[in-house]
Amino acid sequence: MPDVRENIAHSELPSAITNTPIRKRVTDLDHAGGDTGAMQVFASLRDANVVLDGPVGCHVMPAVAVINYTDAVPYLQNVTCSELSETEVTLSGTLGALKAKVAAAEAQGRQVFIVSTPVSELIGATWTTEHAHVPGSALFFDSHSLDDDEWKSRDRALLFLWQNREHFVTPAGAARKAAGRPLVNIVGPTYGNFNSYSDLAEIKRLVAGIGAEVNLVYPFEANSYDTARLADAAATIVMYAEYGVSLAREVGRPTFFAPIGLEPTTAFLRDLGAALGLGAEAEAFIALEKTTTLSAWYDIWRSTHSDFFASASIAIVAPPTYKDGLSYYLGEELGLPIAFSAYRTGPESSPNELVRETLCALSPSPMLVFGSINERMIVAQEKLPSRFLQCSFPGAVVRRATGTPFVGYAGAVWLLQCVCETLFDVLFANLPTSAVPPERAKAPTKDLMHDGSAAFASSGKGQNSVIAWSDDAKALAERTLKRVPFFVRVSVNKKLRSEAEKIARQRGVGVDVAIVEEVTAAYAPNR
Amino acid sequence: MCPAFGAVRNLLRMEDAMPIVISSGDGCLYGHTFVAHFYVANRPIYSPGVSSEIWAKGSAFDELRAMVYEMAEKHQPAIIPICSLCVSDTVGLPFDLLPKQIGNTEIIYVPLPAYSVHTHARAKDIVVDSLVWRLPPQRKERAGVNLLGEIFPSDPIQIDEVLRKIGTHVNTTVPGPRWADYVAMTDGALNAPLHPFYSESVKRMKMKQGLPFVEGAPVGSEGTYRWIRAVGEALALNPATVESVAREEQQRVRLAMADYPLSGLTFMVAGYEGHEFLLVRLLLEAGANVPYLSTAVNANPLAREEEKWLAAHGCTVLYGANFEDEINALTDRPYDCVIGTTPLCAHAKELGIPSIYYTNAIATRSLMLAGGVAEVLALVTQTVRAKGRYDRIARFFSADEAKPERTYTSWAPKIDLTSELIASGSL
Numbered sequence: 001m002p003d004v005r006e007n008i009a010h011s012e013l014p015s016a017i018t019n020t021p022i023r024k025r026v027t028d029l030d031h032a033g034g035d036t037g038a039m040q041v042f043a044s045l046r047d048a049n050v051v052l053d054g055p056v057g058c059h060v061m062p063a064v065a066v067i068n069y070t071d072a073v074p075y076l077q078n079v080t081c082s083e084l085s086e087t088e089v090t091l092s093g094t095l096g097a098l099k100a101k102v103a104a105a106e107a108q109g110r111q112v113f114i115v116s117t118p119v120s121e122l123i124g125a126t127w128t129t130e131h132a133h134v135p136g137s138a139l140f141f142d143s144h145s146l147d148d149d150e151w152k153s154r155d156r157a158l159l160f161l162w163q164n165r166e167h168f169v170t171p172a173g174a175a176r177k178a179a180g181r182p183l184v185n186i187v188g189p190t191y192g193n194f195n196s197y198s199d200l201a202e203i204k205r206l207v208a209g210i211g212a213e214v215n216l217v218y219p220f221e222a223n224s225y226d227t228a229r230l231a232d233a234a235a236t237i238v239m240y241a242e243y244g245v246s247l248a249r250e251v252g253r254p255t256f257f258a259p260i261g262l263e264p265t266t267a268f269l270r271d272l273g274a275a276l277g278l279g280a281e282a283e284a285f286i287a288l289e290k291t292t293t294l295s296a297w298y299d300i301w302r303s304t305h306s307d308f309f310a311s312a313s314i315a316i317v318a319p320p321t322y323k324d325g326l327s328y329y330l331g332e333e334l335g336l337p338i339a340f341s342a343y344r345t346g347p348e349s350s351p352n353e354l355v356r357e358t359l360c361a362l363s364p365s366p367m368l369v370f371g372s373i374n375e376r377m378i379v380a381q382e383k384l385p386s387r388f389l390q391c392s393f394p395g396a397v398v399r400r401a402t403g404t405p406f407v408g409y410a411g412a413v414w415l416l417q418c419v420c421e422t423l424f425d426v427l428f429a430n431l432p433t434s435a436v437p438p439e440r441a442k443a444p445t446k447d448l449m450h451d452g453s454a455a456f457a458s459s460g461k462g463q464n465s466v467i468a469w470s471d472d473a474k475a476l477a478e479r480t481l482k483r484v485p486f487f488v489r490v491s492v493n494k495k496l497r498s499e500a501e502k503i504a505r506q507r508g509v510g511v512d513v514a515i516v517e518e519v520t521a522a523y524a525p526n527r
Numbered sequence: 528m529c530p531a532f533g534a535v536r537n538l539l540r541m542e543d544a545m546p547i548v549i550s551s552g553d554g555c556l557y558g559h560t561f562v563a564h565f566y567v568a569n570r571p572i573y574s575p576g577v578s579s580e581i582w583a584k585g586s587a588f589d590e591l592r593a594m595v596y597e598m599a600e601k602h603q604p605a606i607i608p609i610c611s612l613c614v615s616d617t618v619g620l621p622f623d624l625l626p627k628q629i630g631n632t633e634i635i636y637v638p639l640p641a642y643s644v645h646t647h648a649r650a651k652d653i654v655v656d657s658l659v660w661r662l663p664p665q666r667k668e669r670a671g672v673n674l675l676g677e678i679f680p681s682d683p684i685q686i687d688e689v690l691r692k693i694g695t696h697v698n699t700t701v702p703g704p705r706w707a708d709y710v711a712m713t714d715g716a717l718n719a720p721l722h723p724f725y726s727e728s729v730k731r732m733k734m735k736q737g738l739p740f741v742e743g744a745p746v747g748s749e750g751t752y753r754w755i756r757a758v759g760e761a762l763a764l765n766p767a768t769v770e771s772v773a774r775e776e777q778q779r780v781r782l783a784m785a786d787y788p789l790s791g792l793t794f795m796v797a798g799y800e801g802h803e804f805l806l807v808r809l810l811l812e813a814g815a816n817v818p819y820l821s822t823a824v825n826a827n828p829l830a831r832e833e834e835k836w837l838a839a840h841g842c843t844v845l846y847g848a849n850f851e852d853e854i855n856a857l858t859d860r861p862y863d864c865v866i867g868t869t870p871l872c873a874h875a876k877e878l879g880i881p882s883i884y885y886t887n888a889i890a891t892r893s894l895m896l897a898g899g900v901a902e903v904l905a906l907v908t909q910t911v912r913a914k915g916r917y918d919r920i921a922r923f924f925s926a927d928e929a930k931p932e933r934t935y936t937s938w939a940p941k942i943d944l945t946s947e948l949i950a951s952g953s954l
Contacts, residue, residue, distance in 0.1 A: 057529025
């Protein structure tokens, strides 16, 4: 078994994944750093204990606070911390504190992964740890936390595990999957990955559907000693293009990405089937799905629901897999016009300021905005008439029920249902509301019926035509309407007009800019 | 939570402050941004970008200075607090080179290296200290009480009502949502730290402001009486009026407490802002048994009196909370309820002990005076009563899962179809 020092070199291996650019200024950072990404990979292994080499905040923030709102886990029980204090930072270095934590975790029979943090990297503890012989089986991972984003770090950490596969001791009695049905690896998810529980469930369903068997869900349902078993599979599925590619490349099996959309899923099933010699089974499964899972899709598609799509524009801000996947599925397959889309992370990612500017400048505003809490805040703060749907972290969410996938056929159905429901919701929010209970008649109905014009004039009925709108007011109303999604423009138009004229009538004046402003300010659709 | 977040959180809650967070790295900033957007405010969080290269070159400081000027000129906030976390504080950015003021904006450095701050509470203490230290000297004309503490928004209103009866009033509450709340301290005649928490700030306030201090809070019947009396004495108010108002308020608290007897119930309380001292006092007065109080605050002079009182009522205070000790203590004795941190509550729930998260459940309620009694004790009583529900879930997820207490028939519709069918002759 190679000793620790030899293994450390592997953590220097570059990953094919490119970082989110480091910007001079950041408003509302939307991705975590290398230490968090590495922790999320290692902690996903069942037999692991991660020791974060840093002050207590570097532990509590990702492993207690944030994890509670990304994964709805009270806290990660297999993550500990060297809890650096002033003494370690200024004088002694981190090794002493580390050794105690490593020993404690190893006493419980756990495979320890030491992960560097900004503080340990800054004070040069990385070098010390690398060159010290940490006792036992602990592995040190230099997370490049000052420079790498969470995605790149996840990718490097997965590769690191593969490079160290011989290091992990397989307990007696741990069985490999028997040769029978073709075996498939699923690489990803890890903790802190939006919607991954549902996506994973759907991919497993698809794999089983074509008659293949899951070899390993790595790292989420694996032990560290299972790593070498990745080689047993005939194919690898990478859940998210953001990480796992480097590992898949080294494992060297035909590799597929989890598909988003109808046609991509069909192609995925056919290609995976072909690679596994299960072509006929894949076809049979696709045919069966059309009458089961996808019957819902086909029914909705043939209903009037889809008539709204062409006028319901959307915006998408997400990490690459979801941004590209949603753009293709919602834009190309369903035909919702994509007003704007941006990568949340990765080399081509857009800074938040740009997202804000663009969303505000769009006219009409997109009806649906898919994004993170950042987009949610933009919609709220800028009073956009758009409806927000979460498709990315950051942003507290509970997505543990497995019925909300974005990938696969079930994902296509779920997203379609989501879009339709939200559009109905938008419609409801924009319907002109009649008074409840109805307004009292201004003049007795009897008089109105018999007495003609006098009662008619005092009733308020028929006065719409005589309320004058100033040119400015008309222009403002026009501008306001332009910002409203097409889908509900008629409703909003009615609402705006009736509200403005009601006020004008009460005051006995025509509709001026002030009244339109008053109405549009009070009327904040969709928030 | 990162200890430093205590500070970031309080500063982000200020309406006229625009904090800049200098993070250690993206992992650090992501954490702060994530929880800030969840807990604190729907508002942007500004930071200079950082990387190993930026730290090595020291260019973060240039960017920071440019940001400070731009933000001050464009938005003209009352203050721009500079929250310096672990790495920036370790590399020692030259914060003294930042201007103290730009126009009407105060630029205030807040040092928050988590490795020496250690606790949330301490970070909040640092914020108050940094801000108060910037205040002008105490004014000559002084009146009213400066309340100091993390309290429920309606608490100052309730307290003010009582103070007016004895001839004074609430002057300001710190930490507050505006810079003016801090500046107002210079008009006050008395400082009242309501929980043993802002100990360092208090130390320096004593050096700077020269005001009398009254410790403790109007919580529980004894606490309420004692606090009102102490304020009266410190401000030399009419003793007869003070005594009668103190008695009256004490009586009101007693009446309110009578509705929620907790005798025979054992609680575990773990908190981190000193607020938990007040909670335990209330629980003890209501008859509960609280063998010990685990607190993240360190032993400090502000806690001394309160600790003595708790000890006299059978409660030992454990400072500098240790999670492992708390977990072990869970099985020490049968607890009826745990009020603590997320991880502690998670463990307690595994054991079938009704539990609530301190921050989300307790810190969002008033504790003070008669009004506060019902809020907290009602919640606690309700939680204890839910024992059966906690037990059932704990049993389901334990090894005894095969022996459920209730069977399907407990939920089955109450329709006796068989008898119906027999009656109708179908069977």
